Amino acid sequence: YALYLIHWPVLITYLVLRDRPMAGPRSGAAIVLVCLVLAVLVTRLVEDPLKRWAWPERSRLRLAAVIVVCLAAVAVPVTAARVAEERRALEISAAADRNNPGAAALLPGFRYQGDPDAETIPVITGEPYAKPSLGxxxxxxxxxxxxxxxxxxxxxxxxxxxxxxxxxxxxxxxxxxxxxxxxxxxxxxxxxxxxxxxxxxxxxxxxxxxxxxxxxxxxxxxxxxxxxxxxxxxxxxxxxxxxxxxxxxxxxxxxxxxxxxxxxxxxxxxxxxxxxxxxxxxxxxxxxxxxxxxxxxxxxxxxxxxxxxxxxxxxxxxxxxxxxxxxxxxxxxxxxxxxxxxxxxxxxxxxxxxxxxxxxxxxxxxxxxxxxxxxxx
Missing domain, CATH: 3.40.50.1110 (SGNH hydrolase)
Known part of the structure; x- marks a missing residue:
């Protein structure tokens, strides 16, 4: 179960850090090895001790407190990441007229006034084509x-x-x-x-x-x-x-x-x-x-x-x-x-x-x- 939980975040982290669409044979083998080691450590140091931990089961209040803490441990970073991504998208959108002129760059006499390292928009997510609203x-x-x-x-x-x-x-x-x-x-x-x-x-x-x-x-x-x-x-x-x-x-x-x-x-x-x-x-x-x-x-x-x-x-x-x-x-x-x-x-x-x-x-x-x-x- 630990291997199931760990493999995906490790793979995605690698792809993001290396800016690659997929892992090759060598990097894929290395990722599998890293995931196996982490899975063993998580099982022995986290999952098994938690299974033996009797304190939360001594009362419903304790059990509820543990559940709340576990949910918060997931919800807080996920929410923070989403808010940060939304803020980043708004910043990119606000600067689009300057940084992302699109077809305006084809007009005679156009001079780019935006940031040299501005991101290309839109962010390509792999989602199906999002059609404009028809009202x-x-x-x-x-x-x-x-x-x-x-x-x-x-x-x-x-x-x-x-x-x-x-x-x-x-x-x-x-x-x-x-x-x-x-x-x-x-x-x-x-x-x-x-x-x-x-x-x-x-x-x-x-x-x-x-x-x-x-x-x-x-x-x-x-x-x-x-x-x-x-x-x-x-x-x-x-x-x-x-x-x-x-x-x-x-x-x-x-x-x-x-x-x-x-x-x-x-x-x-x-x-x-x-x-x-x-x-x-x-x-x-x-x-x-x-x-x-x-x-x-x-x-x-x-x-x-x-x-x-x-x-x-x-x-x-x-x-x-x-x-x-x-x-x-x-x-x-x-x-x-x-x-x-x-x-x-x-x-x-x-x-x-x-x-x-x-x-x-x-x-x-x-x-x-x-x-x-x-x-x-």
Whole structure:
């Protein structure tokens, strides 16, 4: 039992002190040996004497006192460590504007004014991708069928908006919500979202995962458009693959054309690159400048299959690829911020630094479209 208790903290302490993701064969053998020795000592010097200690069992009060002391021995250092970690996270966040400019570092004339040894954010924990909040569910009475209500959110409420934007798609439009919120604030828009992870705004047979669930979600897209009556719809225009491809399916094109024919302005986001490895994890293991942690992708090229459709009236394309992967190369860190959380989703922190540039590009695309869509109000 002592070996069970000891092995994990010893291993984690070693990895933290040596700044390594895992123990190798030699260090692993040494850790096992150290754990065995410590386990024997703890068993003989702590566990066995405590088993023979009769004093706590002479009264309930004594037993309760021992239990309280044992709990405190664990709770106090754990609480102290958590408070220290939270304080550290707050300090990093408070200094982020100065130490972690992210995409702002790509602007002409930028000069880094932060601390030379500032930490890269966010801290990569290995947890699943944490999506930005979508706000409150769409209120009752909007005319949306209960079957589809679970995917509808009133992300940026506005009782008297200059325009209403509907965001439709999966996690690759979901990740842009912090930038969409800034865009809406700049233009006094309302934003409603209808999003489900893994689902493409295409045809049921074109889905790459969760086929039945995505078919149900897709069934609600037209009713949601009818109920929300948007002036503008933001969609994922193309899809990247980890096999260096950019997909624009007939179903995607059909959906976009259908919206435009109904008189709705459409912004198609060109997808971000995705990889067969996790850039941030690679950077943590090998360093942010390691050659194996950088990559390119065909989706960073100038030609997109969405471009011909984007020439139609009321359809425009926005491409943020050059601000995620400058000069056609995707590095794991830009402006002291990790760009990707996993192999295909951008970190919330990097999207926040992209938000002003995202808003500018969407506004410019809408103005260039010539449809007279109200921006810059």
């Amino acid at each position: 409150e569910p769409c209120p009752p009475g909007t005319g949306i069928d209960e079957r589809f209500q679970q995917w509808c959110f009133d992300t940026v409420p506005n009782p008297e908006p200059s325009a209403t934007m509907l965001v439709i798609g999966n996690s690759h439009v979901h990740q842009w919500i912090p930038a969409v919120e800034l865009l809406a604030e700049r233009n006094d828009w309302r934003v409603v979202t209808y999003i489900r992870g893994n689902c493409l705004y295409a045809l049921p047979e074109e889905q790459v995962a969760d086929h039945e669930a995505c078919a149900r979600w897709l069934e609600g897209t037209d009713p949601v458009v009818e109920a929300v009556d948007p002036d503008l719809v933001l969609v994922q225009g193309t899809r990247s693959t980890d096999e260096d491809q950019e997909q624009f399916t007939p179903g995607m094109e059909q959906r976009i054309r259908g919206l435009a024919e109904r008189g709705i302005q459409v912004v198609g986001l060109r997808d971000n690159a995705r990889f067969d490895f996790v850039p941030a994890r690679c950077a943590a293991d090998h360093g942010a400048d390691a050659a194996e942690c950088t990559a390119s992708h065909v989706i960073l090229g100038p030609d997109s299959p969405l471009a011909p459709v984007a020439e139609l009236p009321r359809v425009t394309m926005v491409d943020m690829g050059d601000l995620i992967c400058p000069d056609g190369t995707c590095a794991p860190v830009v402006g002291n911020v990790f760009t990707y959380w996993d192999n295909n989703h951008l970190t919330v922190e990097y999207v926040r630094t992209l938000a002003p540039l995202f808003a500018e590009r969407v506004e410019e695309a809408l103005l260039a479209d010539g449809a007279g869509f109200p921006v810059g109000s």
